[in-house]
Structures are given as C-alpha cells and as structure tokens.
Amino acid sequence: MIRGVLLDVEGTTSSLSFVRDVLYPFALQRLSSFLLRRWGDAALGRVRGQLAADPAAVAFTAWSADDTPEAARSKMAGEALRLMAADAKVTWMKELQGLIWAEGYAVGLLKSHVYPDVAPAMRRWADAGLDVRVFSSGSVTAQKAFFGHTVSGDLTRLLKGHYDTSTGPKSAPESYRRIAAAFPLPPGEVLFLSDKAEELDAAAAAGMRTGLMARPENPPPPDDTPHSRFASFDMVLVEETTQAQPAAPEAPT
Numbered sequence: 001m002i003r004g005v006l007l008d009v010e011g012t013t014s015s016l017s018f019v020r021d022v023l024y025p026f027a028l029q030r031l032s033s034f035l036l037r038r039w040g041d042a043a044l045g046r047v048r049g050q051l052a053a054d055p056a057a058v059a060f061t062a063w064s065a066d067d068t069p070e071a072a073r074s075k076m077a078g079e080a081l082r083l084m085a086a087d088a089k090v091t092w093m094k095e096l097q098g099l100i101w102a103e104g105y106a107v108g109l110l111k112s113h114v115y116p117d118v119a120p121a122m123r124r125w126a127d128a129g130l131d132v133r134v135f136s137s138g139s140v141t142a143q144k145a146f147f148g149h150t151v152s153g154d155l156t157r158l159l160k161g162h163y164d165t166s167t168g169p170k171s172a173p174e175s176y177r178r179i180a181a182a183f184p185l186p187p188g189e190v191l192f193l194s195d196k197a198e199e200l201d202a203a204a205a206a207g208m209r210t211g212l213m214a215r216p217e218n219p220p221p222p223d224d225t226p227h228s229r230f231a232s233f234d235m236v237l238v239e240e241t242t243q244a245q246p247a248a249p250e251a252p253t
C-alpha cells in the first residue's frame with residue numbers, strides 16, 4: 001500500500017534541459033550582481049554562515065571574518081562559480097543558487113518546466129489522500145520557488161514536504177530512511193520516483209518502493225535495473241493501490 005510519493009525533480013517532474021540550459025546559466029549570469037544588490041539580506045547572511053561552517057570552502061577561499069564586504073563577495077562569487085561549473089552538490093552554493101532563482105521567478109524572468117502529466121497526477125494523488133513530497137539536490141528554497149512558478153501554475157499547495165542535500169546525499173539509503181521518518185510513514189509505504197538508478201537503489205535499500213522515470217530526453221537507464229519503469233506519471237497508478245486498502249495505519253513494529 002502506497003501512502004506517500006517522493007519526487008525527484010530533474011528528469012522526473014521536469015526536463016533536464018530546463019535545469020541545464022535555463023536555470024544554471026541564469027544563476028551564473030546573475031551571481032555577481034545578486035551578491036552586490038542583496039548582500040545585506042538575512043537570507044544571504046545565512047548562506048555566509050553556511051559557507052563559514054564549510055571547511056572545504058573556508059580552506060579554498062581563505063574566508064575570514066575580517067574580510068571587507070567587497071573581499072567576502074569576491075571570494076564567495078569565485079568559489080560559487082567554481083562549484084557551479086563543477087555541478088557540485090554543496091549546500092551553501094545550492095542555497096545561493098536557490099535565492100537567485102527565487103528572485104528570477106518573483107520578477108517573472110523564470111517559469112519552471114514540468115511535464116504535462118505532472119500537475120494532473122499531483123492533484124489526483126492529493127485527492128486520493130496521498131502525501132506528496134520532493135527530494136532534490138536543489139535547495140528547499142529553490143524547490144519552493146520552482147514549484148511555485150511552473151508552466152502548470154503554482155503547485156506548492158500539492159506538496160507537503162521538501163528535502164535537499166542537508167538531509168543527506170541522494171545516493172545514501174540513510175537519507176531515505178530519514179525522509180520516511182519525517183513523513184512519517186514506513187519506508188515500504190512511500191514510492192520514490194526518479195530518473196537515476198543509483199538514487200532508486202539507495203531508496204530501495206532503505207525499504208522504499210521505487211519507479212524509474214524514463215522521460216523522452218533522459219539518457220537510457222542501465223539494462224539490468226530492477227526498478228519499475230514509467231514514461232509518465234499517468235502510468236503510476238498509486239491511487240488504485242491506496243483505495244483498495246483500508247485507510248487505518250498499521251501498528252508500528
């Protein structure tokens with residue numbers, strides 16, 4: 001019985017090319033001006049705190065509490081550019097990216113892509129009483145901005161939770177155990193949908209149900225992957241499973 005759905009974003013709800021060809025270049029192009037304009041914002045202060053707590057970033061930038069704002073901005077921009085170019089999943093950089101995107105959405109410069117089957121399926125699942133959440137390497141800030149401004153409208157009210165790399169890596173079973181506990185549901189009642197076999201392997205190792213999204217532009221998955229394959233959310237018939245079962249939760253074991 002499935003009572004929760006956990007969604008990956010890139011290659012699952014949304015095209016890889018939107019993230020690669022629209023979102024990433026947008027953050028790169030606006031990074032310096034964003035830091036200059038919004039340096040005093042509380043949200044950017046939190047990102048500075050995250051950078052200062054990241055030993056790798058501090059070592060690489062020679063970050064110091066005594067830096068002038070100009071020096072600190074220059075160090076942050078240089079390290080963020082390096083990490084963005086490497087597509088690194090570093091929490092403070094993803095948070096910074098998310099803030100730049102949130103501004104882009106708010107002023108109407110960005111509208112995020114979701115496949116046409118995504119919003120209708122999310123509504124069906126919500127109507128069937130399913131708890132739908134997102135786990136993405138994009139920061140929670142970025143996820144909320146992303147789903148708040150899609151080509152299918154504002155989908156945030158259909159999502160009950162967001163998880164990013166601060167919960168753990170997407171390739172680690174422990175991350176999925178933590179997320180199931182946060183729902184809270186037994187892992188076996190949560191279906192994780194992703195385009196990446198290694199993420200599904202980790203979720204399955206934690207006891208979650210899994211589905212591999214085979215979107216048209218995704219690279220072909222490995223032939224030997226054991227996960228169910230879906231070309232669209234229309235093929236994911238979790239609500240039938242839910243309705244066929246009594247609604248009472250099982251006693252914890």
Ligand SMILES: [Mg+2]
Pocket residue numbers: 008009010011012194195196
């Ligand atoms: Mg993905």
